[in-house]
Amino acid sequence: MIEISQEILTRVIKKRSSNTHKGNFGRILLIGGNENYGGAIIMSAEGALNSGAGLVTVVTHSLNAAALHARLPEVMYVDWRQRNLAEIIKKMDVIVCGPGLGNSLFAQNILIMIKETITKTQTLILDASALDLLAQDHSLVPSSAGTVVLTPHQMEWQRLSQIHIPFQADQANLTALQTLFPRENAILVLKSNHTKIYDAKGNVYLNPLGNPGMAVGGMGDTLTGIIGGFVAQFGSNIDIVLAAVYLHSLAGDELASNNYVVRPTMISALLPELMKKYAN
Numbered sequence: 102m103i104e105i106s107q108e109i110l111t112r113v114i115k116k117r118s119s120n121t122h123k124g125n126f127g128r129i130l131l132i133g134g135n136e137n138y139g140g141a142i143i144m145s146a147e148g149a150l151n152s153g154a155g156l157v158t159v160v161t162h163s164l165n166a167a168a169l170h171a172r173l174p175e176v177m178y179v180d181w182r183q184r185n186l187a188e189i190i191k192k193m194d195v196i197v198c199g200p201g202l203g204n205s206l207f208a209q210n211i212l213i214m215i216k217e218t219i220t221k222t223q224t225l226i227l228d229a230s231a232l233d234l235l236a237q238d239h240s241l242v243p244s245s246a247g248t249v250v251l252t253p254h255q256m257e258w259q260r261l262s263q264i265h266i267p268f269q270a271d272q273a274n275l276t277a278l279q280t281l282f283p284r285e286n287a288i289l290v291l292k293s294n295h296t297k298i299y300d301a302k303g304n305v306y307l308n309p310l311g312n313p314g315m316a317v318g319g320m321g322d323t324l325t326g327i328i329g330g331f332v333a334q335f336g337s338n339i340d341i342v343l344a345a346v347y348l349h350s351l352a353g354d355e356l357a358s359n360n361y362v363v364r365p366t367m368i369s370a371l372l373p374e375l376m377k378k379y380a381n
């Protein structure tokens with residue numbers, strides 16, 4: 102097992118050259134936010150935007166449009182009942198699906214559509230409800246994506262892998278990941294107070310940072326957005342995911358040094374400053 106360190110940030114976060122534009126930092130689509138969980142997809146979009154994604158679009162229930170635009174005017178909105186979702190997906194570099202999605206039949210159909218549409222040039226990040234839908238029906242596992250990043254907390258991983266929380270040891274987790282994704286294109290971010298990251302080649306990484314002030318709803322939704330923002334602009338490999346996980350916890354630790362509770366939106370607010378500090 103490899104413990105990740107600050108070095109991953111300087112390796113991944115690049116100083117921006119003058120001759121660039123938004124098109125160089127990736128197009129990301131975030132799908133989620135039902136009638137009750139609009140905040141989840143808004144926090145995820147905030148993580149993607151503040152970590153530097155070039156163009157951020159949210160596909161969500163129409164009830165969330167006003168709140169999304171009021172909080173994040175930089176982000177584009179698409180009603181999730183729009184018919185041409187598949188056409189929109191095709192134009193994206195990164196697709197995030199799950200925060201606040203819910204597990205309705207409608208949500209299930211969105212996953213089916215993603216599975217039928219996504220191609221190997223795209224990265225798919227699955228979180229929260231999307232993972233629970235996969236757990237209910239393994240045939241929804243998208244086999245044609247370039248890279249698939251799964252970001253379950255321990256309970257979501259229990260549902261998906263059938264490994265109960267006390268038995269989520271590295272070898273068992275790797276075997277379950279390889280069984281779910283035999284094509285070696287998957288990365289598992291297993292979130293807990295000591296988050297571990299697994300790739301389908303058998304590598305295991307430990308995130309040494311994070312603190313209990315971060316135990317607040319929306320913290321994982323924010324992480325998913327940050328991973329998406331990093332993949333959109335820096336590329337799709339294990340180092341990029343490791344850097345995003347590390348940065349999320351580093352921000353949490355900095356904030357916890359003088360705050361009892363760390364709100365997920367406080368993490369997103371700190372990202373531009375932290376990224377400036379570590380850019381190389």
Ligand SMILES: NC(=O)C1=CN([C@@H]2O[C@H](COP(=O)(O)OP(=O)(O)OC[C@H]3O[C@@H](n4cnc5c(N)ncnc54)[C@H](O)[C@@H]3O)[C@@H](O)[C@H]2O)[C@@H](O)CC1
Nearest residue numbers: 138139140141200201202203229230254255256293318319
């Ligand atoms: N503001 C919002 O709109 C929010 C919406 N959320 C959405 O709510 C839906 C359900 O997700 P939840 O995760 O709340 O519900 P889950 O039922 O999937 O999991 C939460 C429960 O799992 C257990 N658990 C065990 N180990 C854990 C660990 N290491 N980390 C976290 N939980 C652990 C805890 O008992 C916890 O109550 C998802 O779609 C999610 O995106 C949540 O993200 C919370 C914030």
Ligand SMILES: Nc1ncnc2c1ncn2[C@@H]1O[C@H](COP(=O)(O)OP(=O)(O)O)[C@@H](O)[C@H]1O
Nearest residue numbers: 254292293294311312313316318319320321322
């Ligand atoms: N005690 C803790 N120590 C370190 N990190 C924590 C702690 N509690 C929660 N976190 C982090 O907060 C995030 C919680 O994710 P998740 O449970 O999916 O939240 P949500 O779905 O509410 O957004 C994970 O990144 C996890 O590592």
Ligand SMILES: [Mg+2]
Nearest residue numbers: 229254321322
């Ligand atoms: Mg979550």
